[in-house]
Amino acid sequence: MMHSVTAKAPSSTANLGPGFDVFGLALDAFYDTITLTKQKSGITIITNDSIPISPAKNTAGLVVQYMQKKFKVKSGVQIKIKKGVPAGFGMGSSAASAAATAVAFDKLFGLKLNGNTLVECAGVGERASAGSIHYDNVSASVLGGFVIVRTKPLDVIKILPPSDLRLVVAVPKMIVPAKKTEVSRSVVPKQVPLSNSVTNLSNAAAIVAGFVQKDSELIGRSIQDVIVEPARAHLIPGFGSVKKNALKAGALGVTISGAGPSVISFATKKSNLNKIANAMKKGFASAKTDCTVVICKPSSGAKTI
Amino acid sequence: MMHSVTAKAPSSTANLGPGFDVFGLALDAFYDTITLTKQKSGITIITNDSIPISPAKNTAGLVVQYMQKKFKVKSGVQIKIKKGVPAGFGMGSSAASAAATAVAFDKLFGLKLNGNTLVECAGVGERASAGSIHYDNVSASVLGGFVIVRTKPLDVIKILPPSDLRLVVAVPKMIVPAKKTEVSRSVVPKQVPLSNSVTNLSNAAAIVAGFVQKDSELIGRSIQDVIVEPARAHLIPGFGSVKKNALKAGALGVTISGAGPSVISFATKKSNLNKIANAMKKGFASAKTDCTVVICKPSSGAKTI
Known part of the structure; x- marks a missing residue:
């Protein structure tokens, strides 16, 4: 037993x-x-x-x-x-x-x-x-x-997920408030313009199509959020620069990972992942924040070992 | 030439x-x-x-x-x-x-x-x-x-779309106002609770997955709208009964077709499509409205003949 x-x-x-x-x-x-x-x-x-x-x-x-x-x-x-x-x-x-x-x-x-x-x-x-x-x-x-x-x-x-999907995660070195998730949720608006809801829904639908059709480019270009990201961006030092830099370095899409403060770039194995990682690092540095950068890919689920 | x-x-x-x-x-x-x-x-x-x-x-x-x-x-x-x-x-x-x-x-x-x-x-x-x-x-x-x-x-x-997807459309016989689309759009709220936006987005995402994975059941059970349908239902005589009847007759999902007033049921070729059609007819009849019912399936696009 x-x-x-x-x-x-x-x-x-x-x-x-x-x-x-x-x-x-x-x-x-x-x-x-x-x-x-x-x-x-x-x-x-x-x-x-x-x-x-x-x-x-x-x-x-x-x-x-x-x-x-x-x-x-x-x-x-x-x-x-x-x-x-x-x-x-x-x-x-x-x-x-x-x-x-x-x-x-x-x-x-x-x-x-x-x-x-x-x-x-x-x-x-x-x-x-x-x-x-x-x-x-x-x-x-x-x-x-x-x-x-x-x-x-x-x-x-x-x-x-598509087998060529790659992600670059930048985890900033900062003190995270004890109730970070509550704070992050509290800044999200309770009511949103229907037009924003429609925009997010169309992007989300495209993301799903991208995952099922194994089209990482479609996923990447659909990672666009007009509701939550704009409300939370100010909680992350240098977010604007991190995002801009990563896109300029070839990331297909960039957004906040979950409730943050990590920032995640979507790319493919053909992208220059180190260049994206460095660009994100520089973005955080511009706000005097250090970060750990991890290049990763989708994972299988929890399992016994 | x-x-x-x-x-x-x-x-x-x-x-x-x-x-x-x-x-x-x-x-x-x-x-x-x-x-x-x-x-x-x-x-x-x-x-x-x-x-x-x-x-x-x-x-x-x-x-x-x-x-x-x-x-x-x-x-x-x-x-x-x-x-x-x-x-x-x-x-x-x-x-x-x-x-x-x-x-x-x-x-x-x-x-x-x-x-x-x-x-x-x-x-x-x-x-x-x-x-x-x-x-x-x-x-x-x-x-x-x-x-x-x-x-x-x-x-x-x-x-x-999945090859087994079938639709039943009920087109009510009623006078449609000249500016029907404008009227139908005017009743949709300009602002929506974020929770409703999230619910619709999750259902929409599931619909996309259903179409790509050729899963008509998943499409059907995800045809649920908490924003537009509740706002427009009152424009369609007997909508509540049409929907209830169709679901009882085996439809997987029922909603307004576009800006209405047609109502559409989602089903598969295994469903009792005539039963769903009759149920929808009875729903409209309960509001003293006659309707034309069409059993149909997804179509290819426009083409020259």
Whole structure:
């Protein structure tokens, strides 16, 4: 009988410009690793990272609590967490922990859950960081690839990205406020002009067509957001320069990764990715901000290792 | 040398629920037929239908005027128009005339224009009826199949629909106001809650995925619009009953066709299409309105015959 399972789950980018709260894409830039081990009772969290270790305040802890209850699992669980995804930078850090936990729990207790159920379970973990449940990052982190999230009821569509798609992520070195996601959400307008809604919808539709038809150029030129990005840009030092520089260096599209402050460029393997990376670095430098730049590609989903 | 060309173009449905001003789908329900014949000079319009015959007020006339100028064509043109698409019912009637005209003109003068240019030329004809240019119907009517329209710049993406997709269109017998499109547009809110924008975008994204992945069920269950349909429903007698009845009879999704008042049900060839048609008829009858019901499927685009 299985005693311990380790799973890893990838980072992810949400929104992809116009697809606020709907689109997610798993990225092989960073991974979280979670090891679940059966124990007599209760939930114990072990980690060297500076995250809460109370199960009720920890992403992985919340997922285990929820799955224990939902699937009537009596066993206690020790959770060992190794963070690889930087927390609070719009790279789906809590989603990665939640996704890896759900997949490890499923395997440890032989539940054989389907993708939608794993997403639902992992989504519970998002509450710890985001305050409310959003499925864009967790869906990508659990299932891998590009995802479209419909809710009421939860209905996640997964699409395999084009194999030539490449991304350049710039993660600025800055102090992220404790309630970053709430702040980022608070600046987004509650009401939007219908014309903006139509513009974003047409771009989002084109992005979906690009993913299904494996057309990275179409994806790139459709990464245009007239609602959320303009409202959030001021939260990111030098965003305008980062974007302008990256486009000039050949990026097909540039936008904020999730709630930010990371900025993501869309390109193909034929692009000069190092040139784009340097251009983004210079953009942040112009606002006296250092950044880490990662060239990456779409990732498969969470899996046991 | 060619002296005369006849082209026919299909009816179309715009919006498909959430895709206001972005989505169009060509339907083989009805066709307009346009014959262009070279003449010494000027534009002459011949028709037995009750439509304006002044070129500046006639859809086909506007397209010919525009294309003569744009492509420096000196020859005069006689335009013979045979309407098959009912005008003013949300079935893309003016778009069909415009599409057939653009395609016939292209052939008659050997221009060999590409799809985007034909769409742009046909779009000019929409001004005659809609007051402003919208490319959803004309794109579908010119190119056939399912289209996603991005503007600024015009960028139309065409997708071949699933072969099992079937539609049931109910065209109510009612007096349509002369400025129907303007009225229908005036009731649509100028500002929308972001949450509604997100809901429509997620449904629209799923519709695109459904078309590309040839999944009629996914298309059908994503035909859900929380912005335009609720605002326009009151303009259509018995809309609530028509929709409820059709869904009960097995339709996968039901919405207003374009600016209405036609109502369209999405189904597959396995659905009981006659049952859906009768259910829609009963829905209109409950509001003391008769209707014509057409069972149809996606169409290819405008072509010379």
